[in-house]
Each structure stands twice: as structure tokens, then as C-alpha cells.
Amino acid sequence: MVRFQNVGMRYGLGPEVLRDVSFHLPPGSFHFLSGASGAGKSSLLKLMYLACRPSRGLISLFDSDIATMPRRALPAVRRQIGVVFQDFRLLDHMNVIDNVALPLRVAGAKRTEIRDHARELLKWVGLDDCLDALPPTLSGGQKQRVAIARAVISRPLLLLADEPTGNVDDTIAMRLLRLFEELNRLGTTVLIATHNENLIRRAGRPRLHLSGGELTGPFHGAAAGEEGRA
Amino acid sequence: MFWSHRDLALDSDPARRFLPWLLAMIVYLAGLALAGMMSLSAAVDRWDSGLSGTLTIQIPAATPGNRDTALPNAMAALRATPGIESARALSAEETAALLEPWLGKSALSRDLPLPRLIDVRLRKNAALDIEGLSNLVRAAAPGAIVDDHKKSLDRLIHLARTIEAAAIAIVVLVAFAAIATVVFITRTGLALHANNIELLHLIGAADGYVARQFQGQALDLALRGGVIGLALTIVTVILLGRAAAALGSGLLPAVSLSALQWVILAAVPVAIGLIGMITARITVMGALRKLP
């Protein structure tokens, strides 16, 4: 599903923020990505959702090397990846249901189909009472759930979440974890970046650990993740 | 209209509110230039068809020879020349009426010596040697001037072509101004909404999807501006036409447009709408290509 081989990355001419990162996420797996603030978690995810290119090394997504994918093929690849951004990135001028439906619209789905689906999903994350609210009027936890609903609405093959429980208390964090697990049961490969050790412990899932831009810990290396098959 | 969803809040961009007004002025300028050009070329056509195939022979008031025999002699010479359909001497009253717009009634009534004029019509396709005819007429009536209108018509046509070229230059410059305006406004929009555009890009929007939002908006705004500009043009052309008709001296070309010419004027806002749409698309597609 996702394979990194000796990947390095830098912003502009700055220092490498990721060095020699190698790992493999098998289809249907569920991993955490842990590490202190500034360790490079968000940067690693950006590489995976094709917001940045590596400065060296090989990345393959869905069994193809991203360096050789033609540019016009990228939108279709991106639609297979659901992302919960660290800062949500909701469209402030659009109500909750339209925000959630955005990935389907972008993919060209039918209008009625889109709305029904979005409504259903918002119920699933417990937001069915604020479909018409605008994001600026929502609490941090509510925005987070809208962002999650938007990330999963198109049933992506790969779900990437960047600190999805950063703004909520532990009870809600556990509820969100259940959402991700349910999605994983339906076949989606999940990677959650977090520094919430408590959450990782309670989930009992394997983790990739970043420290100073390098992958350390139990699953470092090419064989990483084989044990993580869900 | 051409876009069902507005994923980007382009409407709120302050610069966009000015776009229809800027484009309205641009369309107004282009419309006036076009209308001026078209009514002028209609006038030139009228002069051309009215004057070709005709000659005017003028026997000046201060003729060196005998004034009374000059006219009949010239007429006789003309009748003897093959290729001439008709020759008619204008009466003194007719001549006065022709000169009135230039000189005014009072000057004419003061017993001003007037030249005598002969209106000559040529047979169709008659290959007449103007030089030879000129010599012939001058022999019959010394001092007579044969005017085939070619020189004055050529000068008029040259003037008209110059004005036409200027009008085309205005239309081209104004089109560039429209393109530059739309590029500027679109770039502003791209910068203002860079975050949301990146989001659309990351969730898998193709470049064309993002471009459609901009081009739909640009078409809408440019059409609006175009309609305002066209309305101003129409009002101006009608007012100018009335003013010229009131003057009524025949000195000015009539400011009136044919049905086809009105259609051409009406196409200006459509053209500006398309220019706006295509410009916005090219600008956005170019900018998006820089995203990873």
C-alpha cells in the first residue's frame, strides 16, 4: 500500500527534516506515527498525501512509484487518500454538510447522492444537529469531527490523520479512535500521527516512531508493519 | 450559471467588484471605436458609389474667353465624345444650392459670380481617357476644369482608412487592457484563496475543476461589464446620430448603422465575456501547474 525506501526530505535549502526513512504499510493495516513535536510527523504525512516531494529516496503508493506517475494521474491517486489535517482546513464560507461533501463533488459525484451520503456520515460522527452551521461557529472538537467525516466520505484506501485528537479530551479521543477502527475494519489502511501516548497504549496498535527526523523504535526497517496487519 | 458549486468564496474579493465597471469602460471604448469606424465606412461606400462613373466639369466664373459661348461649346464637345451617357448643365440656382452649406445664403444672394457646372455620367465600363477629354473640353471652353472626383475621393478614402486603422488599434489595445485586467484580478484571487485552492488540490481536484470556478466567475463578471458598456455605446451612438441629423448639412457622414453592424456591436460584450473566461482559465491553469 505504502512503501518508503531511504527517504529524505528538506524544506527548500534547509536541513533534512527526514533522513533515511524506510517502512512499509501493508493493505488494511492500522499504525500510529509517534514522536515529539518537531520530529517530522507532519512532514512524513505530507509526503504520503503528495503535498511535498522527497529530496531523495523512493516512495510508492498503491504499488506505483510516485516519481514516475504522470501529473494528470495524481488527482485520482489523491482521491484514494483521506487526510485529516492538523489544522482541519475546513472552508469557512461553506456549511458543515457541504464541507464534508467536498471530496465527492471534486470527484464529480451526483448532487443528491452527495448530500445523503454526507448527512449519514455526519450522524456517524455525532454532528447531525449542525449540518448547516459554518465552521467558524464550531468548537475545536466539532471541527475535528467535520474534518474526519470529510476525510472518510469517499471511502479512501488510505487514511492519514495528523494529530486528530489534539483538540479533544480523552473520552472524545477514544470515540474518534473507534471511528478509525471501524473504517479500518471496512478495509481502509490507517496511519494516525499523534503524541498522545495514552491513546496509543489503549488502542494496542503498532507504531512507527520518529525522532529527530529518523525512524526508530520497534518497526524501523523494511520489514516494518508486517506484524501490524489488522 | 456555468458552475454549480462555489468551493472558493471568490465573490468576496474586493477587487472583483470593480471588474464589471472596468470592463464596461473598456467595452464602451471599443464599441465607440467600432461604431465610428463602421458608420464612416458606410459613408465612404455611399460617396464611392455615388461618385464613381461621374465627372464634373467646372467652367470658372473668371473665364478668360467668352463666358456665354464656353458652356454650349463644352456641351457640344462632350456630346461628340463616345462613352458619355449624359451631360447636363446645372442651372445657376442648382449651383447656388450646392454651395449654400459652405457659403451661406447671404453670401450667395450678393450677386456672387458663380462657376457653371456640368454633371457628366459615363457609360458603364467606358474606358475614357480623362486626359484626352480634358484637352478636348479645354479647347472648346478655355479654363474649364475636368474633375473625375478621383483625387478628392482618394483623399476621403485615405482619411477613412486612417481612421479605421486607428479604430482597430483602439479595439486591439482595449482587448489587451481587458486581458491584463482579468489576469490581474485572477492572480489576486489565486493569492487570496491559495490555502483553499491547495486544499482542493490535495483532496484530488483536477486543475480544470479549480479553473472552472474562476472562469465561470470571470465570464459572469465580464458579461455584466460588457452589457453595461454596450448600453452606454448604444445610447451614445443614438445621441450622436440625432445630433448629426439635426445638423443636416450633408457635410457629416450620417451616424447610422446597419442591422449587421448593430449585431457586430452586440457581439462585443460576448467577445469580452469569452476573453475574460479564457484568460482566467489560462491564468489559473498556469498557476496550478506549479503545485506538486
Ligand SMILES: Nc1ncnc2c1ncn2[C@@H]1O[C@H](COP(=O)(O)OP(=O)(O)O)[C@@H](O)[C@H]1O
Ligand atoms: N513549511 C515548512 N518550512 C520549513 N520548515 C518546516 C516546515 N514545516 C515544518 N518544518 C520543520 O520541519 C521539522 C519537522 O516538522 P513537522 O513535520 O511539522 O513535525 P511534527 O509534525 O512532528 O511536529 C521541524 O523542524 C519544522 O520546523
Ligand SMILES: [Mg+2]
Ligand atoms: Mg505536526
